[in-house]
Amino acid sequence: MSEDYFVHPYIPNAVPETKEAMLREIGKEDALDIYEPIPDRLRFKGALDVPGPIHSEAELKRHGKSVLRKNADCDAYLSFLGAGVWQHHVPAAVDEVVNRAEFVSAYDGMYYTDQGKWQAKWEYASQLAELVDYDVVTMPFYDWGTVLGLALRMASRITGRRRVLCAATTGPERLTVARTMCPPAEMAAHIALETVAYDAATGGLDLDDLRAKLSDTTAAVYVETPSFLGAIESHCPEIAALAHDAGALFIAGADPISLGVLAAPGSYGADIAIGPIQPLGVHLNCGGGLGGYMAFRDEPVYCGECPLLLFTVLDTEREGEYAFAEVMEERTSYGLRDQGRDWVGTGAGLWTIAAAVYMSLMGPKGFQELGDTILKRSHYAAGKLAAVPGVKQLFGPGFFKEFVLNLDGGGTTVRAVNARLREQEIFGGYDLSAQFPELGQSMLVCVTEVHTKNDIDRFTAALAEAVRPATSDGKEA
């Protein structure tokens, strides 16, 4: 913590002789003179109340590790958490590529200098296009929720309408993000967001409620399949028809990891498809691995109203070579500021490259097999877990990767059960009781290809032990 002058390894020109030479060159005597443009009254005179410096890299890493080790993680624990970010296997070759210095440190280099980055991103779009079955896939943005908000706004512009309908089984975090992106009633730009109920037996969309709420003011109907609660929506073609009959767009939310076995959104009439890219080769990163994709038909109105970046392939003057360039840059906020479409910015660029490598490695067979494994293991898990006394599965079979377990029969809370499971180094399912109070004490369990039969059996045994009534003094754990 010495206040002695030091030349930091990240600041080469802090060497006093270098500094003096540079100051001389620009005709200044003191480094402070370079701050002339900032009036004295606006200058901060104190010392920043910031800890450090930790001089050596060795000490910095040791400190960083010691703090991080206060976290538990899903390698050390057996985790059944999903609910918006999911534990899938990340092939080592994906990590090798996304950790390359060139990709990690690249930013806005243009078509020639960063040609490889542009090609990798275009190949991301090209491969995802095959999974979702559309000719256009945009560059992704921060997360699924933001892309949901943007898709709803696109639909509002395309239809000239200001009401949007979202399934009540939309991921609650996504729905909150989308609500934030719909201006409130006091504003001229107001977009009204209403939810459509779900069928209590199947978890699918309640078509009667949809019919009741659709009108000639509806801009869009948004439905996820699998839904946040895991249910595979069996009525997508009917939902598309109902939306289209009302003059609204149908926006589908689809986890691309499911698309080796589940119908592609382009095949059942969705006008826009959106979803997460984290499952495609990105680690959990405590929520730092998110990205949201968007796809649609190759029609000028969709391309023109989409706020996200679009890249095209081009030829070069050398035969057989490819270049890549941005399409209709003018329409974006970079082109037209407040007159552009919503906004775009730095979001999830590196994860396009992770996803491109992932999809190339997996190929068609990989996605089919992965879907098959997840369907089988998750249904196996649901069967075993629902056989635990006091536990039942809601909505029955016909889900993908995630399903709901209700614990009301055990006279306990998800919170208490999860606390007991943590003692066994298990993260139980996501507690739904706050977001879906109508489901009572229920948890959303996530089972992917990383969960073996033994993992599921271990979870089952631990759950049987953990599901017991809270103690009489009300303490839960």
Added chain:
Amino acid sequence: MGDVKLRGYRSARWDEPLVMDMTVPGERGVFVPLAEREVEAAVGADSAAFVPESARRAGIPALPEISQHQVLRHYLRLSQQTMGMDLASDISEGTCTMKYSPKAHEDLCRMPQMAEVHPLQDEETLQGALQIYHEFRSMLCAISGMDEVTLQGGGGAQAAYTNACVVRAYHAARGELARRDEMITTIFSHPCDAAAPATAGFKVVTLRPDERGYPPLDALKAAVSERTAGVMITNPEDTGIYNPDIDKFVEVVHEAGGLAFTDQANANAVLGVARARDAGFDGCHFNLHKTFSSPHACAGPATGAYCCSDELAPFLPVPVVTFDGSSFHLDYDRPQSIGRVREFYGNLPVILRSWAWCLSLGPRGLREASEVSVLNNNYMMKQLLAVRGVSMPYTEKRRLDQVRYSIEQMTEETGVTCFDFQDRQVDFGVQSVWLSHHPYVVPEPFTPEPCETYSKEDLDYWCETARQVSKEAYEDPETVKTAPHSQPIARMKGIEAVEDPAKWAMTYRAYRRKIKGENE
């Protein structure tokens, strides 16, 4: 300055095919786990039984079939055809603050206690992540002078959007939102300072600079009214000019009943030098992938940290990370919150890197980073203004961390445009120079930013490449106009396709259909 020898740079050029054209039926890159026999015995061997018929996939996705080494090699070659900040000189990408991202941070990010942490784990198992979040929050409070911080925003523009939503909620809580529907910004503020409030539902009023290079106070006074919701302004702006009346701007907006936000995405000039709160601002934001060293990663993951006063803190997105003296918590119980701008609570690896960077520099090092950045810029400015055909607009001639230059004179005298200049300069192994955000208020612009990462030799080299391009422009303009000459690909053809629905192809399947005339 001394003699600078230009490098005989040549990019890697692999003539790499499109990944879809590498397919060999029957190959695959990775095996995936298959359901165990006992699992199949329990649930059946046909998983399609779990999928309603209407929801089953018809046909197989036409993904490429490629073996593992061939996939790896393809993308490693593409990485070699990407210049990247670590290899090149990224002084070029002004407004982006392309500083060195220490490798020690990457090691920490790859620990399972970061990479394999689920954000919905119980907070008792997240204490390391929340400690880092909370400590970094406190550092930003010190650096900005603000009272509270959210790190939820996934990029700078999302932090600007957070501000627009906070302003919206603030006026709504006072019953004034219906009336206060205008947000003021300046043309040299980042485009998101106009686009984010427009998305939030505000009408945007944009101020233009006078001959000095920044808007006159009178222009702001004329723009404010009872309709003013707030101002969103960058300072120093894209030009590198610091508006010395900035506190008076804030006063005018406050007197009109509006809130004042400053976009400090790039705060590299002012760490420990000037604080947003001291100028009266109610909110500000920082880009952790700019000022705070997290790598840009081909445009994300990133973080826009939004800082605000106590008065605005109740409106912050949930959850807010709190500390009770012994442990850290995620506080969702905030009834006035705007809700969320993004899922979960932030890009933790990005926050981890920024925390580590601040710790390694300490208070004096942070200020040193800013001082050296400004010194670097002034040193480079002197050299670049001596390059033939290069000028700097506006009567205010002082700059902080960057400069928007113009080669209008060079264009008039040689026909070489800023785009030609950009494409030729890269032949010497520097990244393509950032020109300007739109609109191009400064004609034929370019905007380098030599942050503290770069040595005097790096600065001299960059200036020499500019000098060389200028020399060629005046002596041999064809060399410049036919550039680049040392890049992974030759010059592009048919750029008009970017505006032509018949010719653009955003995916391989569109390319086959529209350009190659093949049917699926």
